[in-house]
Amino acid sequence: MKMTKTLALIPVLAALAAPLGMAHAAGTAEAPTITITAAQTDAARRVCRDTLGLAPANVDYAACVESLKTQATAARQPQPEARACAEMGHTPGGTDHHQCVAHLAAAVGHAQTPLN
Numbered sequence: 001m002k003m004t005k006t007l008a009l010i011p012v013l014a015a016l017a018a019p020l021g022m023a024h025a026a027g028t029a030e031a032p033t034i035t036i037t038a039a040q041t042d043a044a045r046r047v048c049r050d051t052l053g054l055a056p057a058n059v060d061y062a063a064c065v066e067s068l069k070t071q072a073t074a075a076r077q078p079q080p081e082a083r084a085c086a087e088m089g090h091t092p093g094g095t096d097h098h099q100c101v102a103h104l105a106a107a108v109g110h111a112q113t114p115l116n
């Protein structure tokens with residue numbers, strides 16, 4: 001019985017492994033594009049310039065700013081587990097949604113753990 005439940009999770013785990021921006025085979029829309037505001041870009045520039053000491057004319061400065069903007073965008077994307085639970089009908093923010101997310105995250109972690 002336990003093996004059957006584990007095997008039933010394979011399609012869910014495969015869906016979670018897909019990139020966030022990819023459209024699902026079922027035809028659902030892609031994840032919304034998240035934009036970085038001017039204030040966030042300025043904050044990234046200040047970190048690269050003031051904290052890391054990079055000069056704006058330096059190539060490393062531009063790479064630093066782009067990296068921080070990319071990380072900010074990634075941090076604001078919904079977790080794949082949260083999206084999967086919402087697609088299964090759980091209302092985001094509800095107790096059942098939180099439990100679903102926790103169970104899927106644990107299942108993904110378990111599936112990614114080597115058997116050795």
